[in-house]
Amino acid sequence: MANLNIYELFRRMEAEDIILSFKGDITQDLLSSVYQIMEARLDSEREEPKRKKKFYHILVECLQNVYHHMVDLKEEHGAEAMESTAIFMIGYGPDNSYRIVTGNFISVDYIEGLRTKLEHINKLSPEELKAEYLQQLSTTELSEKGGAGLGLIDMARKSGQKLDFDFYHVSDTHSFFSLGVTVH
């Protein structure tokens, strides 16, 4: 970071209304700390309990979604590889909303499947999301690491918003996947 202007970075983060950001290895201990920090932050801002619960619930799903991907990538590439690093940012969005944005590497083989799944989720009405959630809940088995395959549906259902996503080209084998959720 020889050429880093930290003040510029600070101002950029201020301008973007970022509360907390992290880049690196996503561990269980890190997530525990983030939940505690955000809970304290929302308490200090006297956020109403209902909204706090909603935000907290979605935050947990977003970060655990990244965590589960990271566990897979570490197994594939080793803990030191670039692919084992991810980023997330928590901040404010328009109209007094919260924004949670995550970014992580994925194998290009998963792009189409993931895109199809997200586009499908974004087309569903609240009733259809509920039906899809119940269907998945009652039929799919948990993965060995505890992934239920329900995270994306749950984020859409609980937030009541479309999930925004993008895939950035990295290499022939990997892409950088970003996922954003707005909590009103």
Add this chain to the structure above:
Amino acid sequence: MDPLIIEESIKTPSITFNPGTGTLEIKGKSIPENSLEFYKPVFEWLDAYSKSPAPNTEVHIRLDYFNTSSSKCLLDIFRRLEPANSGGSSSVKVHWFYESDDEDMMEAGDDYQALVKLPFTLIKV
């Protein structure tokens, strides 16, 4: 058989299962990254319990939050108790508690009620 007692932690609920009285309580929040790791001993205990359950099993679910990984485990807990409520000499009732402003938690109780063959009572606290 022995009771199952697990203390509450930052990401996992307290578990208080008493085989003598048939009172099974899960309380707190359940947001572990790997819920299977946490719930495995719970499943094992229930498998043993359901072979000779108390005449009346009362399940008390008092959760503030649970993640999707835990939602699957909760379903598995209820499913493991279904045989103890299938017309034999034992019965199982589920009491699902939710805070008055927590529609999501109320709806979650409703969801399970639709998926599981156990009588549910949704209780506003």
